[in-house]
Amino acid sequence: MxxxxxxxxxxxxxxxxxxxxxxxxxxxxxxxxxxxxxxxxxRVNADLGVIAGQLNAAIQRQVEDVDRFSTFPYFTPEIFQILNQPYVPRDQWGYREIETQQQFAKLLVTYPSIFSTIQGLVFYSTKGNIYGYRVSDRSSINEAVSPVDEEWYKETLKRSGGVFISGLRLERQFNSAPFPTITASRVLLNDDFTPAGVVAVDIRPDFMDKIVRSFQLESMHVIVADEKGELIYSTQTGDNERFLRAAAEQSSHSGTSRGLINLPDLGGGLAAATGVYAHSEYLGWTSYLMIDREELLGDxxxxxxxxxxxxxxxxxxxxxxxxxxxxxxxxxIRSLISSMRDVERGLFITPAAPPVQGEIGQLHLSYVTMVRRLDVLVQSIEEKERQKREAELYALRARIAPHFLYNTINSIRMLAVLQQSEGIARLLQSLNKLLHANMKLDSELVPLSAELELLHHYVRLMELRYTNRFKVEWQIEENTGQAMVPPMILQPLMENAIFHGSFDIEGPLLIEVGARITGNGGDELLITITDSGHGIPQDTLEVLNGEREQGPAPDGDGNAGSSIGVANVRDRIRLRFGPPYTLTLKSGPGQGTRAELYLPYQPEDGDTSRPRMEE
The missing domain is CATH 1.20.5 (Single alpha-helices involved in coiled-coils or other helix-helix interfaces)
Structure with missing residues (x-):
């Protein structure tokens, strides 16, 4: 920026x-x-989604055919008779055992020829006998191999007669080289529902290759994984395991049986690809159809x-x-900038008109008008400054009168002291204090102790005028004297209390002056002046509190003047400190009047925390 x-x-x-x-x-x-x-x-993903569903359905149909084939022993009672025969070690076989093996082989030879996807059958009797048949090389059974610890066998036993479709595994049960296969197995149950044995049908994995070719998916990468995410089939060689992990991670996050997959460039020959996946609930397998993004996005x-x-x-x-x-x-614009620099130096010279019109021309005319007005304003300001200096000299001369009155009263007080007129001297001293405070009315803030001292002098003067008409009680909380308040802020309230509170009452008026620290954190100063007079009517009280505008001046009770004094105090507090600090009057007919000043507690030393109070 x-x-x-x-x-x-x-x-x-x-x-x-x-x-x-x-x-x-x-x-x-x-x-x-x-x-x-x-x-x-x-569009491609929509087409791939349809193809993936059809591919899954074709694979599932092939496996379902083998699943149905695995139930054929239930239609051949001779197989159950052979499975239930007791186990005899091979080295102890006689004519009966050899005949049984030959009979079982004849039973098995017929069925695999019906289904070209089957490459072997194995029966595991609960008695310990193993019978099997392999289509391709007629290999005999390797009885040294036991399937008990293999995962597919354990899962088959858990199904209790239901079919289990394994992933890609190596079949080692025959006396030949192990071969890859997919096994469909189930537990065979007798008529009394006791296990007779396990039948395992070995399926050729290349049946999926025939299905993929029938769909003509040569330009796509087709992957089939079992329910554990292990590879069963892939149309491409390479690092299929890493490709499969990345695809399976995306499909697992979606939580649906079908969805979209976008794989980044995984390196090692695995380019960025997009495609779909489809999950088969019956098989537990997931088919992935992917296409290279570069090939897809060629156009x-x-x-x-x-x-x-x-x-x-x-x-x-x-x-x-x-x-x-x-x-x-x-x-x-550069021309205007040059002219502005001249104006900065005090040279109000207007530039020549620009060669272009429109907005730039209007800007030039406005600028010329502004420069000319600035020239006039500068001259006007200079004239007003001259008049202001003359007014200040006049105000300085006007202040000579209060100073002269202050000095004269001070001389009279000294004369009263010399003539031993102590009462007159104290009154003149109090009057002198009030005049001195009035001359310092423009001060920012004064300590509350100084303001209370001034209020004492004012009360002393009022006692001379209103003898025995009022009595003042002082309830000043300790440590409030250092609070800073505006000057001459209590005198108008005391004046209102004496003039209006003592009017037409029997006996002396009681005035209480209080000051204490309030607020949750001790950050507020509350000053109260309460009198025991007749109180103030509600409509007048609303005017004094500034709640409504003042009407015509009352006749003879002086409330108009008190409204001005109260408004002055309230406005000074609000202008100085802002809300919520203010002056509030509370009164009612026959209930007296209470003036409450809410001010922030600001100690003279600048510490705004509440002072520690003595018990």
Whole structure:
């Protein structure tokens, strides 16, 4: 931001026009590119979703056929008779055991020829006998191999007669090299529902390759994983495990049986790809159909390259145009800047008219008018400053009268002291204090102790005028004297209490003056002046509290003057400290009057914390 502010107006204009020429082309090209990419991906993903569902259904049908085939022993009672025969070690076989094996082999030979996807059958009797048949090489059973510890066998036993479809595994049960297979197995139950054995049907994994070829998915990467996420089938070689982990992680986050997948470039020959996945609840398998993004977005990249060329063309055109416009606009502005510098030096010289019209011409005319008015205003200000200095000299002369009166009363007081008239001397001293305080009325703040001392002098003068008509009680909380308050703020309230409170009452008027620290944190000073007079009517009280405007002046009771004094005190507090600090009057007919001043507690030393009170 600082660098931008330091640029010249011409540079800013050139950059602005340049950006206005480039940004639209970039935005339009980018939007067109991403829109075409989004549309293309949406259509491809929709098509892939349909294909993935069909692929899953075709694989599931093949496995369902094998599942149904695994129930054929229930239709061949001879198989259950053989499975329930007691176990005899091979080295102890006689004619009966050999005949049983041959009979079982004849039963098994017939069925695998019906299903070309089957490459072997194995029966595990609960008595310990193992019978099997392999389609390709007729290998015999390797009785040294036991499936008890293999995962597929444990899962089969848990199903209690239900089918279990394993992932890709190596079959080692025959006396030949282990071969990859997918096993469909189930527990065979006798008529009394006791286990007779386990039948395991070995399925050729390449049946999925035939299904994929039938769908003509040569340009796509097809992956099938079991329920544990382990690879069963892939159309491409390479690091399929890492590819599968990344795809499975995305599909697991969606929590649905079908969805979209977008994989970044994983490196090691695994380019960025997009596609879909479909999960089979029956098999527990997940099929992934992926397509290379570069291949998918080939046409969209043509649009992108075309956009880049357009942006370059528009950039050159915008640069030339912005340079020309910036020069034409900045030339009259530089002329105005030169004139402004002359004005800064006090030379009110107007520049020549610019060669261009329009907004720049109007700006020039407005500037010329402003310079001429500034010249007039400067001359006017100089004249007002001269008149202000003359007024200050006059005010200085006017203040000689209060000083002369103050000095004269002070001389009279000294004469009363010399003549031993102590009462007159004290009264003159109190009057002198009031005059001195009035001359310092423009002071910022004074200590409350000084303000209370001044109030004592005022009470002393009022006692001379209203002898035995009032009595003042002082309830000043300790440590409040250091609080700073506006000067001459209590005298108008005491004056109102004496003049209006003592009017037409029997006996002397009682006036209480109090000061204490309040507030939750001890940050507020409350000063009260309470009298025991007749009180103030409600409508007059509302005027004194500023709740409504004052009407015509009352006849003869002096309330109009008291309203001015109270309003002055309240306005001084509000202007000085702001809300919620103010003056509030509380009264009622026959209940007396209470003036409450709410001020912030500000000690004389600047510490605003509440002082520690003595018990």
């Amino acid at each position: 600082r660098r931008w502010n330091n640029l010249t107006y011409q540079s800013k204009l050139m950059l602005a026009f340049f950006m206005l020429g480039i940004i639209p082309s970039i935005v339009i090209g980018t939007m067109a590119y991403f829109k075409s990419v989004s549309t293309l991906e949406s 969209a990249n043509v649009i992108r390259n075309f956009t880049v060329v357009l942006v370059l063309i528009f950039s050159v055109a915008a640069a030339v145009l912005s340079l020309l416009l910036a020069r034409n606009l900045s030339r009259p």
